[in-house]
Amino acid sequence: MSERTRWQKIARRIRVPLGFVFAGVFLWLAQPTWKTMLWSLLLVLPGVWLRAYAAGYVRKNAELTLTGPYAYTRNPLYLGSMMIAFGFAVAAGSWIILITLAVLFAVIYLPTIRSEELYLREHFAGFDEYAAKVPRLLPRLTPAGFPANENASGGRFSAGQWRHHREYNALVGAGAIYLALAVRLFLNHQGVMGGLR
Numbered sequence: 001m002s003e004r005t006r007w008q009k010i011a012r013r014i015r016v017p018l019g020f021v022f023a024g025v026f027l028w029l030a031q032p033t034w035k036t037m038l039w040s041l042l043l044v045l046p047g048v049w050l051r052a053y054a055a056g057y058v059r060k061n062a063e064l065t066l067t068g069p070y071a072y073t074r075n076p077l078y079l080g081s082m083m084i085a086f087g088f089a090v091a092a093g094s095w096i097i098l099i100t101l102a103v104l105f106a107v108i109y110l111p112t113i114r115s116e117e118l119y120l121r122e123h124f125a126g127f128d129e130y131a132a133k134v135p136r137l138l139p140r141l142t143p144a145g146f147p148a149n150e151n152a153s154g155g156r157f158s159a160g161q162w163r164h165h166r167e168y169n170a171l172v173g174a175g176a177i178y179l180a181l182a183v184r185l186f187l188n189h190q191g192v193m194g195g196l197r
């Protein structure tokens with residue numbers, strides 16, 4: 001097993017627990033203002049929407065999804081996560097958080113994406129053709145067209161798939177972070193956090 005493959009496996013395992021650790025650090029370092037929180041909505045809301053939209057199309061490990069947002073980018077769920085995360089970095093008003101997020105995405109999420117691509121390449125014959133037409137992360141301007149796949153779910157959004165993937169948790173989580181930032185902002189205005197530091 002190569003070092004790269006070993007790190008890909010480690011990155012996949014630690015990305016969720018590391019996210020919870022980072023959330024604590026994020027809330028400690030955050031210096032939000034109402035203005036930064038409003039600006040952050042320009043990334044967070046589309047990010048939450050993109051994750052929800054993608055979750056209604058994808059059938060993980062069952063088929064190679066080629067329609068919906070997957071016709072524009074191979075990783076709409078990760079792209080949505082990045083938009084949400086960087087949106088909250090804007091809300092936090094912290095360059096340290098922004099730089100740390102960029103490093104974490106490079107070190108954790110890029111190897112995870114490559115690892116998942118290895119799986120897709122091994123299990124779905126059409127992956128190489130798909131990868132040649134659709135960018136890994138930053139989306140195309142127009143959807144890539146592919147012949148109809150007889151094993152596919154029909155290429156339409158499914159609310160059942162969205163519920164199955166519990167993607168509503170992204171909306172709940174975003175709301176909870178905004179609430180925590182609003183509390184932090186209120187406490188900062190009251191001078192409480194300054195006295196604790």
